[in-house]
Amino acid sequence: MAEREPTRRIAESIADERPVDWRPAERALGPDDPELASLRLLDDVARAFRATGSPPPRPARPVLFRWGHLEVTGRLGAGLTGEVFAAWDPVLQREVALKLRASRDPASDPANHQLLAEARQLAGIRHGNVLAVYGAAVHDGRAGLWSELIDGAPLSARLEADGPMALTEVLHIGLDLCRALAQVHGAGLVHGDIKAENVMRERGGRIVLMDFGASGRREDLAARLLQSGTRAYLSPARQAGAPPTAADDLHALAVLLHLLLAGRFPEPGTALADQRPDLPAAACAALDRLRLATPADRPASAAGFARVLLDLLPDREAPSPTRPRRALLAASAAAVVVLVAALSWWRAPAPAWQGQAEFVDVDSGRVLADDAEVGLGDALRLRLASDAGSHVYVVNEDSAGALAVLFPLPGLDLGNPLPAGSHELPGTAGGRPLAWEIASDAEHEAFLVIASRSPLPALAQALVELAPATAGADGTVRGAGRLRHAGATAEPAGGLDRLERIARADGRVHLVRLRLRHRDWAPGSAD
Amino acid sequence: MPSQLTFPDLLPAAGSRAAPSPTCRRVAAAAADLRARLAPRPREMSGLESGAAIPPERPMQGEATELLLHRIRAGDARARQALYDRCLPLLLRWAHGRLPHHARSASDTEDLVQTTLLRALRHLEDFQASGSGAFLAYLRQILLNEVRRELRSQRRHGGAHLPVDDMELADPGQSVVEQLVSQERLAAYEKALARLDRRQQELVVLRIEFGLSYPEIAAEIGGSPDAVRMTVTRALQRMASEIGHG
Incomplete structure (x- = not known):
C-alpha cells in the first residue's frame, strides 16, 4: 500500500490540474517504472485538453508566406541544410517552429526523404524533454518539418554566458536527458548527436532535446570529425566509423555533463575532480566512470544511467538556488509550446516551487501575450500563482529605455515576500484595488518579472537606485493615499537586460519578459 | 528622448467606480512624460481567489x-x-x-x-x-x-486526395489532442478509459476532458466535491495501472 502513495499523489495532482512533482515517485519506484510513464501520459492528455480549451491569441504579426496550412511569420535562423521559421498553425492554434530544407528539388533530394522519415519516427514520441514534432510534408517543392517552438537558448549559449554549472543543476539536466533518451531508445531510435548545442533550456527551465537525424551517414560523420567540439562527444567506436548506437548517445551524454561542470571538454588522462576540486570526489568519480568505462562496464540503458545520477543527488535536496525545475510536458501545449505560455509559466529552483505569472488587461480580462497591443489608459495587472512564498519584482521599460519599478512599491498592501497562493499585482493600497495604467505613447513597453524564493539584495539595491525617490523624497506621505516619486534617471535601452543580469547573479531566479506594442503609436507621436 | 519618470503614483480613490479620480487625470496630464502609473481602479478584483489557473468561462x-x-x-x-x-x-x-x-x-x-x-x-x-x-x-x-x-x-x-507533391505526414484524421499527445498514446488513454466502470468514466471525462470543477461535477451527477475528487484520483490511478501493465 505504501508503494501506491507516490502514484496516488501524482494522480491527485493531475486531477487537481496542478503541476506534478515526479521526483518522489521516481525515487520510490525507479525512473523507468511503467506506471509512471502511464501517469505522464494521463497528465499529457489532461494538459492537451486544457490547452485546446483556451488557445492563446494569434500573434499579430504579418504573414511572410504560407507553407501548407502554416502561416510563416518570421525567420528564426538558418543553417547549411535549411532555414527555421516561426509560423502560426491554425489547426493547433499555436505558434510552431518550421524547419524548411534548402533544396528545391524534393524528388531527387535524398535528404528530403530522410527528413520525412525522421519526422515520421519522431512524431510518435511525446515527452516533455523531447522536442515535439507535429508533422512533416512537402509543399511548393520544399520539404519541411514543424514542431513545438521553444523559447529559450541552447546549453552551449548558457555555458558561454555563465560558465560552468553547479553539480545539482547538471545532475538534473542529466536526469531530464536520460528521460528523453529512454523515450527515444524505447522507440527504437538513436539520437546520434547529443551535444550542448542540441539541448535547449527553455525560458522557465525545461530541458528539451532536439535536432535528431544525425543518422550515421558517412558524410555527416566526416563533417563532425572535422569539428573538434563535435568530435569530443563521439565514442571511440563512433570515431572509428561505427554507426551510432544507444550506448553512443549515453557516452555523449556523459561528455556533455562533464562539459557543463568543467566548462571544457574532457582531456585524456584528466579526471573531473582535477577541473572541479570543489565537487564531492565521489560524484566526480561516478561521472568519470560513466564517461570512461567501456560499454560493458557502464549502465546499458538511459534508465540505468539515470539511477546513477539519482544516487548522486543529495537525499533531501535543500531548496538550493541551483536546482532546475522539473520539465514541463511537451504535449501540454499550453504550458510550453507557445510563446505566450512560455511567458506565463516558470518552474522553480526549489523542489516543489511552481508558479504562474501572466499580465492581464483589466478591462477586457484578456491575458496579454508577447507582442500584444495596448493603448493609452489600458489598465494591467499581473496574475501570480505560486505554491511557495516568493520575492517578486516587476520592472517596466519603454521604448525610450526609461525604466520604472512597478512592484514592490511603498504604500501597497502587498509586499515581499509574497505568501504562497494567488495574487494580483499591484494588489491594493489601503484596501483599494489598483492596476498599472499605460500612460505613455511610446512605441512599446517591456516588462520584466523576477521571482525568487529568497530575497535578491543586489537587485533590490539596483531598483532603489533606479527610482531613488521612494516615499518621502518629494515630501509625500506614505499611506496617506498620495505617493509620487520623481527624478528617477532614465536608463539607456537594455536596462532590463542589466537588471536581469543582476538578478541572475544574485541567485537562482525565474524570469518572465513581455513586450507590448502601443496600438496608438505612430512615429513622431511621442514628441 | 528618454523621459523623466514620475513613477509610481498612488492616488486617492475616486468616488466613481469607473473613472480614475480627477486628481489622477490631472497628474497624468501634467506629467506629459509619465509612462506608467498606478491608478486606483476601484472595481471588483477578478477571481483567482481559489486556484492557480485562470478561471475559464463557467457555463x-x-x-x-x-x-x-x-x-x-x-x-x-x-x-x-x-x-x-x-x-x-x-x-x-x-x-x-x-x-x-x-x-x-x-x-x-x-x-x-x-x-x-x-x-x-x-x-x-x-x-x-x-x-x-x-x-x-x-x-x-x-x-x-x-x-x-x-x-x-x-x-x-x-480518403481525401492530396496534391501529388504534397506528401503530408500529419494524418488528416487527427485531432488537435491527438497531435499533441500522439495518436498511439491517446488510443491507450481511450482504451484504459473504456475499461473503467461507467461512473468513473464519466467523472474522468467531465474533469479531464471538459475541465469542469469538482463542485460542478458534483452538482451534475450528485455526490460531494470531495467524493468526486477521490473518485477521479482513483480512476486515474487505475488507468495508469491498466496502461502500464496492459
Whole structure:
C-alpha cells in the first residue's frame, strides 16, 4: 500500500490540474517504472485538453508566406541544410517552429526523404524533454518539418554566458536527458548527436532535446570529425566509423555533463575532480566512470544511467538556488509550446516551487501575450500563482529605455515576500484595488518579472537606485493615499537586460519578459 | 528622448467606480512624460481567489442538469433551451480539441456538435436508456462514434486526395489532442478509459476532458466535491495501472 502513495499523489495532482512533482515517485519506484510513464501520459492528455480549451491569441504579426496550412511569420535562423521559421498553425492554434530544407528539388533530394522519415519516427514520441514534432510534408517543392517552438537558448549559449554549472543543476539536466533518451531508445531510435548545442533550456527551465537525424551517414560523420567540439562527444567506436548506437548517445551524454561542470571538454588522462576540486570526489568519480568505462562496464540503458545520477543527488535536496525545475510536458501545449505560455509559466529552483505569472488587461480580462497591443489608459495587472512564498519584482521599460519599478512599491498592501497562493499585482493600497495604467505613447513597453524564493539584495539595491525617490523624497506621505516619486534617471535601452543580469547573479531566479506594442503609436507621436 | 519618470503614483480613490479620480487625470496630464502609473481602479478584483489557473468561462452555473432534464420531460421549452445553451460551449470547446480538423472545416464541426446536441435533446429517452448519469459524457460518446464512423467511411472510399507533391505526414484524421499527445498514446488513454466502470468514466471525462470543477461535477451527477475528487484520483490511478501493465 505504501508503494501506491507516490502514484496516488501524482494522480491527485493531475486531477487537481496542478503541476506534478515526479521526483518522489521516481525515487520510490525507479525512473523507468511503467506506471509512471502511464501517469505522464494521463497528465499529457489532461494538459492537451486544457490547452485546446483556451488557445492563446494569434500573434499579430504579418504573414511572410504560407507553407501548407502554416502561416510563416518570421525567420528564426538558418543553417547549411535549411532555414527555421516561426509560423502560426491554425489547426493547433499555436505558434510552431518550421524547419524548411534548402533544396528545391524534393524528388531527387535524398535528404528530403530522410527528413520525412525522421519526422515520421519522431512524431510518435511525446515527452516533455523531447522536442515535439507535429508533422512533416512537402509543399511548393520544399520539404519541411514543424514542431513545438521553444523559447529559450541552447546549453552551449548558457555555458558561454555563465560558465560552468553547479553539480545539482547538471545532475538534473542529466536526469531530464536520460528521460528523453529512454523515450527515444524505447522507440527504437538513436539520437546520434547529443551535444550542448542540441539541448535547449527553455525560458522557465525545461530541458528539451532536439535536432535528431544525425543518422550515421558517412558524410555527416566526416563533417563532425572535422569539428573538434563535435568530435569530443563521439565514442571511440563512433570515431572509428561505427554507426551510432544507444550506448553512443549515453557516452555523449556523459561528455556533455562533464562539459557543463568543467566548462571544457574532457582531456585524456584528466579526471573531473582535477577541473572541479570543489565537487564531492565521489560524484566526480561516478561521472568519470560513466564517461570512461567501456560499454560493458557502464549502465546499458538511459534508465540505468539515470539511477546513477539519482544516487548522486543529495537525499533531501535543500531548496538550493541551483536546482532546475522539473520539465514541463511537451504535449501540454499550453504550458510550453507557445510563446505566450512560455511567458506565463516558470518552474522553480526549489523542489516543489511552481508558479504562474501572466499580465492581464483589466478591462477586457484578456491575458496579454508577447507582442500584444495596448493603448493609452489600458489598465494591467499581473496574475501570480505560486505554491511557495516568493520575492517578486516587476520592472517596466519603454521604448525610450526609461525604466520604472512597478512592484514592490511603498504604500501597497502587498509586499515581499509574497505568501504562497494567488495574487494580483499591484494588489491594493489601503484596501483599494489598483492596476498599472499605460500612460505613455511610446512605441512599446517591456516588462520584466523576477521571482525568487529568497530575497535578491543586489537587485533590490539596483531598483532603489533606479527610482531613488521612494516615499518621502518629494515630501509625500506614505499611506496617506498620495505617493509620487520623481527624478528617477532614465536608463539607456537594455536596462532590463542589466537588471536581469543582476538578478541572475544574485541567485537562482525565474524570469518572465513581455513586450507590448502601443496600438496608438505612430512615429513622431511621442514628441 | 528618454523621459523623466514620475513613477509610481498612488492616488486617492475616486468616488466613481469607473473613472480614475480627477486628481489622477490631472497628474497624468501634467506629467506629459509619465509612462506608467498606478491608478486606483476601484472595481471588483477578478477571481483567482481559489486556484492557480485562470478561471475559464463557467457555463455550468444555474440549475442542475438533472433538474433541467426533468423539466424538459415535462414539456418545458425554456429548460430545453437552457440545457442547450449550457452544453453547447462546453461541447464546442471539447470538439475543437478532440475532433479531427483536416477532415472537416471548423463550421462542419460546429454543425455536427449542434445537430448532435439538438437531436439528443429531442430524444432524451435514449439518454435515459443509455444508463448514463452525465449528459455531457453521453454527448461526447455520440460525437466520438459519429466521427469514427465518418473516418471509417472516408478510408473505405479512398480518403481525401492530396496534391501529388504534397506528401503530408500529419494524418488528416487527427485531432488537435491527438497531435499533441500522439495518436498511439491517446488510443491507450481511450482504451484504459473504456475499461473503467461507467461512473468513473464519466467523472474522468467531465474533469479531464471538459475541465469542469469538482463542485460542478458534483452538482451534475450528485455526490460531494470531495467524493468526486477521490473518485477521479482513483480512476486515474487505475488507468495508469491498466496502461502500464496492459
